[in-house]
Amino acid sequence: MAEIRIMRRVLASNDALASSQLEELDRNNVLSINIMSGPGSGKTSLIERTIEALGKKCRIYVIEGDIQSNLDAERVAAKGAPVTQINTQGACHLDGMMMASVFPQIDFPNVDLLLIENVGNLVCPAEFTLPAHYNVTIVSTAEGSDKPVKYPLMFTKSDAVIINKIDLLPYVNFDIGELILAVHKLKPEIPVIQISTKTRAGMDEWFAWIEEKLAV
Numbered sequence: 001m002a003e004i005r006i007m008r009r010v011l012a013s014n015d016a017l018a019s020s021q022l023e024e025l026d027r028n029n030v031l032s033i034n035i036m037s038g039p040g041s042g043k044t045s046l047i048e049r050t051i052e053a054l055g056k057k058c059r060i061y062v063i064e065g066d067i068q069s070n071l072d073a074e075r076v077a078a079k080g081a082p083v084t085q086i087n088t089q090g091a092c093h094l095d096g097m098m099m100a101s102v103f104p105q106i107d108f109p110n111v112d113l114l115l116i117e118n119v120g121n122l123v124c125p126a127e128f129t130l131p132a133h134y135n136v137t138i139v140s141t142a143e144g145s146d147k148p149v150k151y152p153l154m155f156t157k158s159d160a161v162i163i164n165k166i167d168l169l170p171y172v173n174f175d176i177g178e179l180i181l182a183v184h185k186l187k188p189e190i191p192v193i194q195i196s197t198k199t200r201a202g203m204d205e206w207f208a209w210i211e212e213k214l215a216v
């Protein structure tokens, strides 16, 4: 019981921190999007394509979360966007304390869009609120279409779901109808956007989704 109480307190203090960080973003007119998925679903690839498509229209800043390495930050930097890598040293999610360690270095008055790549994991990232206006979950076709049923919190916390790697549909057992049905059972109105970051199919729908949020 004591453990449950401590966990509740940890989550409550994280929520408070994230909401004060969100206020800082609001003061600076920064739209923040937290991108979550299992490892390898295409978070970094989505960020790379987004920088290519929107990098000239708006000032993008990226925070990369990984247990170890700078590999994703190097990929993002190669696309020309400023980026900070957070290594969580074993933690399976990003949280407000980790954001607090990098926020002071970011020149928010000169940022329009903050993209946060969470640690690849379908469980913990959903429990730790980040300073984000929107949460987006990616499922790739290679993972199977049962993920919303197995990991519901991730999907109920999301504002959009992306199905990536649709170029692989002929080769994998992935039922798009089943996935959409399961997602809508958890959250009826949520958009489900089908893309391939490889062939770029469907990417315009994703860019339009972001541009609509940027315009608000």
Ligand SMILES: Nc1nc2c(ncn2[C@@H]2O[C@H](COP(=O)(O)OP(=O)(O)O)[C@@H](O)[C@H]2O)c(=O)[nH]1
Pocket (backbone or CB within 6 Å): 037, 038, 039, 040, 041, 042, 043, 044, 045, 046, 120, 164, 165, 166, 167, 168, 195, 196, 197, 198, 199
């Ligand atoms: N076939 C295919 N591969 C993809 C697609 N998107 C990403 N990948 C590949 O999937 C792997 C993992 O992608 P990455 O963006 O690093 O995923 P992350 O771990 O979620 O950041 C890489 O080898 C990508 O090239 C896609 O739409 N189709």
Ligand SMILES: [Mg+2]
Pocket (backbone or CB within 6 Å): 043, 044, 045, 072, 117
């Ligand atoms: Mg990545």
